[in-house]
Amino acid sequence: MSLRQAFIVSVSLVAAVAAPHVSGLAQQPGPVQDEAPMLGTWRMNAAKSRYMPGPPPASETRTFVRDREGVLGTVQRRLADGRTENIRYRADYSREYPVSGTEAYDAVIFKRIDMYTSEAVLSHAGRVYGTARRVVARDGRTMTITFRGEQSNGTTVHNVVLYDKVP
Numbered sequence: 446m447s448l449r450q451a452f453i454v455s456v457s458l459v460a461a462v463a464a465p466h467v468s469g470l471a472q473q474p475g476p477v478q479d480e481a482p483m484l485g486t487w488r489m490n491a492a493k494s495r496y497m498p499g500p501p502p503a504s505e506t507r508t509f510v511r512d513r514e515g516v517l518g519t520v521q522r523r524l525a526d527g528r529t530e531n532i533r534y535r536a537d538y539s540r541e542y543p544v545s546g547t548e549a550y551d552a553v554i555f556k557r558i559d560m561y562t563s564e565a566v567l568s569h570a571g572r573v574y575g576t577a578r579r580v581v582a583r584d585g586r587t588m589t590i591t592f593r594g595e596q597s598n599g600t601t602v603h604n605v606v607l608y609d610k611v612p
Contacts, residue, residue, distance in 0.1 A: 482561050482581040484509050484516070487588050487608035494606040500525045507588075507608060509536060520546075538563075550574045567594075575602065586610050 489505040503523045510517050515537035522530040532546035534553055541554040550567040557563050561581045567574045575594020582588070588608040595601055 482585055483563075483579070483588065484511060486611040488611055490587075490607045490609050495604065496606075497603045498600060503527075505606075506611075541568075 485508070487507045487509075489502070489507075491501055491504075494501060503525050505520065505522045508519045508521075510519075515535055518532075518534050518536040520530070520532040522532065524530070530547050532544060534544040535542040536555060538555045538557050541552050544551055544553050544567075550569045552568045553565050555563050555565045558578075561583065563579050565577045565579070567577065575592055577590055577592045579588060579590045586609065588610070590604075590606045590608070592602065592604045592606070
C-alpha cells in the first residue's frame with residue numbers, strides 16, 4: 446500500500462470513528478443532539494496537518510449527515526497527482542460497515558470514547574490496515590484525526606490531520 450493510500454485510510458478512519466453517536470450535548474439527549482459535534486462539513490487545514498511519510502492530499506472535505514439509518518460519512522479528496530476519491534461509509538458504532546470509493550480499505554468499525562472522541566479500525570480483506578482517533582474540539586470549530594498504520598512494505602504511517610468546520 447502506498448503512503449498516499451495510507452494517508453487516505455488514516456483520515457477516513459478517524460472521520461468515521463468520531464462521526465457516530467456522541468452523547469450529552471443537550472439536556473434531553475437524543476440521536477441528533479448526540480452526534481451534533483461531528484455532524485456537518487469539515488475542510489482539511491493542510492498548513493496545520495502533518496503527514497508522515499506523506500505526501501498529503503491537495504485537498505479534502507469530510508461531510509457527516511444523519512439519515513434514516515444513522516450517520517453517513519463522505520470524504521471528497523483530491524490527491525497530489527490530481528486523482529480524486531469519493532469515499533462513503535456508514536459512521537455508526539459497534540459493528541463493521543463497508544467502505545466504498547478507495548482501494549486502501551474496504552471496512553471500518555467505530556467505537557465511541559466520549560461525546561467528542563471516537564476511534565476507528567480500518568481493514569482491507571479482513572486484515573487491519575490502521576487505526577484512527579477523531580477528536581472534535583469542545584468549541585466545535587476544529588476536528589483532529591490521528592491515523593497510525595503500517596504499509597505492506599513495512600513503512601509506518603503516522604498522520605495528524607486538522608480540519609476546520611465549514612460554517
